[in-house]
Amino acid sequence: MDRGRTIFVAVLLVAAIVAPFVFAERAEFVIDSLFLIFLYGAMATAWNVLGGFAGQVSFGHAAFLGIGAYTTAILQPLGVSLWIAVPVGALLAGLYSLVIGIPAFRLRGPYFSIATIGIGEATRLIALNWTSLTGGASGLTLSAAPPIVAQYFAALALCVGAVALAAWIRSSRFGFALAAIRQDPDAAETLGVATTVAKTQALFISACILGIAGSVYALHYLFVSPGSVFGFGTSIGFVIMPIIGGLGTVSGPLIGAVLYSFVRDQLAVSLPNNGDLLVFGVLLIAIVVYEPRGILGIVDRLRRARRRRAPAAGEAA
Amino acid sequence: MLGAYITWWLFTTFHLHPLLAPLIIVPAFFLIGWGLERTLVRRVLGAEPIISLLMLFGVWLVLQSLAYVIWTGDSRTIEMPFIESTVSALGMQFAVPRIYVFVMAGLILIALQLFLTRTYLGRAIRATAQDRDAARLVGVDVDRVMGIAFGLGIALAGFGGSLLSLLFSFTPDFGRELSLKSFCIVVLGGLDSIVGVAFGAISLALAESFGVRYMPASLQNLISFVVLVVVLIALPKGIVGTLRALRRG
Numbered sequence: 424m425d426r427g428r429t430i431f432v433a434v435l436l437v438a439a440i441v442a443p444f445v446f447a448e449r450a451e452f453v454i455d456s457l458f459l460i461f462l463y464g465a466m467a468t469a470w471n472v473l474g475g476f477a478g479q480v481s482f483g484h485a486a487f488l489g490i491g492a493y494t495t496a497i498l499q500p501l502g503v504s505l506w507i508a509v510p511v512g513a514l515l516a517g518l519y520s521l522v523i524g525i526p527a528f529r530l531r532g533p534y535f536s537i538a539t540i541g542i543g544e545a546t547r548l549i550a551l552n553w554t555s556l557t558g559g560a561s562g563l564t565l566s567a568a569p570p571i572v573a574q575y576f577a578a579l580a581l582c583v584g585a586v587a588l589a590a591w592i593r594s595s596r597f598g599f600a601l602a603a604i605r606q607d608p609d610a611a612e613t614l615g616v617a618t619t620v621a622k623t624q625a626l627f628i629s630a631c632i633l634g635i636a637g638s639v640y641a642l643h644y645l646f647v648s649p650g651s652v653f654g655f656g657t658s659i660g661f662v663i664m665p666i667i668g669g670l671g672t673v674s675g676p677l678i679g680a681v682l683y684s685f686v687r688d689q690l691a692v693s694l695p696n697n698g699d700l701l702v703f704g705v706l707l708i709a710i711v712v713y714e715p716r717g718i719l720g721i722v723d724r725l726r727r728a729r730r731r732r733a734p735a736a737g738e739a740a
Numbered sequence: 741m742l743g744a745y746i747t748w749w750l751f752t753t754f755h756l757h758p759l760l761a762p763l764i765i766v767p768a769f770f771l772i773g774w775g776l777e778r779t780l781v782r783r784v785l786g787a788e789p790i791i792s793l794l795m796l797f798g799v800w801l802v803l804q805s806l807a808y809v810i811w812t813g814d815s816r817t818i819e820m821p822f823i824e825s826t827v828s829a830l831g832m833q834f835a836v837p838r839i840y841v842f843v844m845a846g847l848i849l850i851a852l853q854l855f856l857t858r859t860y861l862g863r864a865i866r867a868t869a870q871d872r873d874a875a876r877l878v879g880v881d882v883d884r885v886m887g888i889a890f891g892l893g894i895a896l897a898g899f900g901g902s903l904l905s906l907l908f909s910f911t912p913d914f915g916r917e918l919s920l921k922s923f924c925i926v927v928l929g930g931l932d933s934i935v936g937v938a939f940g941a942i943s944l945a946l947a948e949s950f951g952v953r954y955m956p957a958s959l960q961n962l963i964s965f966v967v968l969v970v971v972l973i974a975l976p977k978g979i980v981g982t983l984r985a986l987r988r989g
Contacts, residue, residue, distance in 0.1 A: 478790045482797075526972040533793045537923045538972075540916060541965040548962050605790070655916070659801070666794060701809065704801030711795040712783050 439579055443572045454575055459684045461578035462639055467664035467676030467683075468585040469632035473625045474662065475671035476589075476598060478605030479528075480536045483543030485657035486523075487516040487630040489550060491637025492652040496563040497556065499642075505569075509638040516634025517627050519546075524623040531608065540655075547653035562648030569642060577639050582677075585632050590673045592628075601625055605671070656700075663703050666710060669719030678718050765898045773894025777887045807912035837906040844903060846938075848896065853934040865889045917961060924964040927971055943967075 439461075443454055466488065474480050494512030499505065527538050550557045557563065568574070592598045600621045603611035612618050641647050651657070664683045669675025683703075690699035714720040776799065784792045827834050856862035864885045867875040876882045904910070904918075921944065929940025944964055951963045 474790075480790050480793055480797075526969045529972045532790070534923070536793055537920065538968065541920045541924075541968060544917070544920065545962050545965040548959055552959055655913075662794075662797070699805075700801050701805035704798050704805060707798030707801065708780065708795055711791055711798060712780060715784075715791050 436583070443575050451571065454571055456684070456688075458571070458575045458578050458643070460681050461575075461582040462636060462643075463660070463664060463680035463684050464677045465578070465582040465585040466633060466636050466661055467668070467680045468582070468589050468673075469629045469636065470661040471665040471671065471676045472589055472592060472601075472632075473622070473629045475665050475675070476592065476605065477601040477622055477625045478671075479622055479625070480662065481539040481542075481626075482536055482655070482658050482662065483539035483541070483546070484629070484633060484661045485653050485655070486543050486546035487520060487633035488637040488640065488657060489546065489647075489649070489653035490516040490519055491634030492641040492647045493550065493557060493563065493637070494634070495638040495641045496565050496647045500564075500566045505638075505642070509635060512638045513631045513634035516637070517631040520626045520630030521623065524626045528619050528622050528626075543653070543655060543658050547649050547655075550649040550653050557649070560649065562646055562651075565641060565645045565647075568645050574639065574643050577642075581632070581635055581639060586673060586677065588628070588632075589676075593673055597621065597624070602671075659700070659703075663707060665717075666707060667703075667717055669717035670715065672716075672719050675717055675719050682718070762899050762902050765902050766895045769898035770891040770895040772891075774887045774891035776894070777890035781890065782883075782886075804912050811912065841903045841906060845900075848899065849934050849937060852896070861885070861888065865892075921964045924968045924971075927968055 439457070442457060469487075470481065470484050491509075491512035494515055495505070495508045498508035498511065523542050527535055527542065530538050551560055553559075569577075592601070600611065600616045600618075603614065603616050604618050604621060608618055637652060640652065644651075660683065664679035665671075665676040666679065667675075667682055668677065668679030686702070687699050690702060710717055714724070716723065780795060780799070781792060784795050827836055827839070854862075856866055864875065864880045865888070867878070867880055868882050868885045868889070872882055875885075925937065925940035925944055927940070928943055929936035929938070944967060947967055948960055948963050952960055
C-alpha cells in the first residue's frame with residue numbers, strides 16, 4: 424500500500440469512528456445509513472472471497488446470513504449472552520458451509536452456481552417448515568436491541584475485520600491459489616493447488632463472516648423471517664455489490680455496498696415492484712460487457728487517461 | 741417463464757388459443773436468443789467463464805423484474821375448457837392438457853436428438869460445444885453455429901414455458917425453480933442421450949410425486965435438491981453414466 428492510500432484509509436477509519444459521536448443525537452438517519460453500509464460491506468466482502476477471489480459464483484449465500492441471524496434470534500430471547508450467541512451463529516454457518524461444500528464443489532462453473540440456487544432455496548424451505556425451531560413463516564422476534572451506537576460499532580468492526588481479512592487473503596499464498604482456481608481450475612490443480620480444499624476454505628471463511636453479519640442484522644431489525652434473511656433477493660444483493668464495485672478486489676465490494684444501499688433506498692420508493700432489480704440487472708449487464716472490473720475499473724481507466732494526457736500537456740507548454 | 745406469460749398474454753388479449761401460441765413463440769424466441777448471442781454473449785466469450793455467467797444472470801434479472809413490472813407478482817393461470825377437459829381410458833381419468841404436453845415433450849426430445857446426431861448443423865453444434873477451437877479448425881462456422889444454438893436453446897425454453905402454462909399457474913419467479921429442476925434432471929440422466937434425459941425426468945417426477953406421501957407438500961421443491969445432492973455424492977457420473985460404467989467394467 425502506498426502512502427497516499429494509507430492516509431486515505433486512516434482518515435476514513437477515523438471519520439467512521441467519530442461519526443456516531445457527531446451525529447448520534449441529531450441525525451439518527453445518518454448513523455442508520457452508515458450502519459447499513461458497513462453491514463452490507465461486510466456481506467459483500469464475504470461473498471467476494473469465494474465469488475470474486477476464487478471465481479465461484481454463489482447464488483445461495485443468504486443461507487449463511489440466515490443461519491447466523493436465526494441462531495441469535497433463537498438464543499438471545501433465552502438469555503444467552505451475545506458473546507456466545509454470535510460466535511455460535513458464525514460457527515454454525517461455517518459448519519453448514521462445509522456440509523454444502525462437499526457436494527457442491529463436485530460441480531464447476533455455471534453448474535456450481537445453479538446448484539447454489541438450490542442450496543439457498545432448500546435452506547429457506549427448511550427454515551420455513553421447521554416451525555418448532557424457527558417459527559415458520561411468521562418469523563422470530565428478538566427481545567431487546569443493543570443501543571444503536573453499539574450496533575454501529577459492531578457493524579464497523581465486522582466490516583473492517585472482513586476487509587482486513589480479504590486484503591490479507593488476497594496477498595497470501597492462499598489468495599494466489601484462489602486466483603489460480605478462478606483463472607483455470609485445471610492448471611491450478613496441475614500446479615499443485617488442492618483446488619477443492621482451497622475452495623472449501625474460502626467458502627468457510629465467507630460463511631463465518633456472513634454468520635456474524637446475520638447476527639448483527641437480527642439485532643438491528645429485531646425480527647427475522649425466512650423470506651428476509653433466507654430470501655433469494657438477499658443472495659442476489661451479495662452478488663450485485665461486489666460486481667458493481669469491482670469483482671475480486673478488496674475495496675470493490677465496499678464501494679458496491681455504498682452504491683447498492685443508497686440506490687436501493689432511493690429506488691424502493693420511486694420504483695416499486697422489483698424496479699430496483701431491473702436497474703441493477705441493466706447495470707450488471709453494462710458492467711460485465713463494458714468494464715468487468717466494475718467501478719474500480721472505470722476509475723483505473725480515468726486515471727490512466729489523465730496520466731496519458733498529462734505528459735502531452737507538459738510538452739505543449 | 742416468459743413463454744408461459746406470453747402464452748397467457750396472447751390468450752387474454754388476442755384470444756389466441758394457447759396451443760397455437762408456440763407458433764409465434766418459437767420463432768420469436770429463436771430470434772431473441774440469436775440476437776442475444778450476437779449482441780451480448782459474443783462480447784464476453786473470450787473472458788473468464790464467470791463473466792458470461794454473470795451476464796446471463798443480469799439478463800435474467802432484467803427479464804424477471806420486467807415481468808414483475810408488467811404483469812405484477814400475482815400468479816396467473818390460463819382458464820378455458822380445454823385445460824379442464826379429461827378423457828377416460830383403462831378405467832382412469834386423464835387430463836387432456838397433460839397428455840398433450842407429454843406427447844409434445846416426447847416429440848421435441850426425439851426431434852432434438854435426431855437433429856443433433858443426424859444433421860450437419862446438429863453435429864456442428866455438438867462439436868462447437870466440445871471444443872470451439874477444434875471445431876473452427878475442421879471448418880465449422882463457429883460464430884453462426886453459436887448464434888443458432890443459442891436461439892434454439894431459448895426457443896425450446898419458450899416452448900417449454902408455453903407448454904407449462906397449460907398445466908400450472910405461474911409467477912415471474914416461476915423459472916428459477918424450473919431451471920433447478922432441469923439441472924437436476926441433467927445431472928441425474930446425463931446429457932448425452934435422449935434416454936438419459938427421459939430417465940432423469942421420470943426419476944425426478946416419481947420422486948416428487950411419491951415423496952409428498954411421506955413429507956409435507958410444502959417441502960416438495962426440496963426433493964429435487966435432495967436428489968441432486970445424493971446423486972452428486974453417490975453417483976458423480978449420473979445414473980446413466982454409472983450404469984454404462986458398470987456394463988463396461
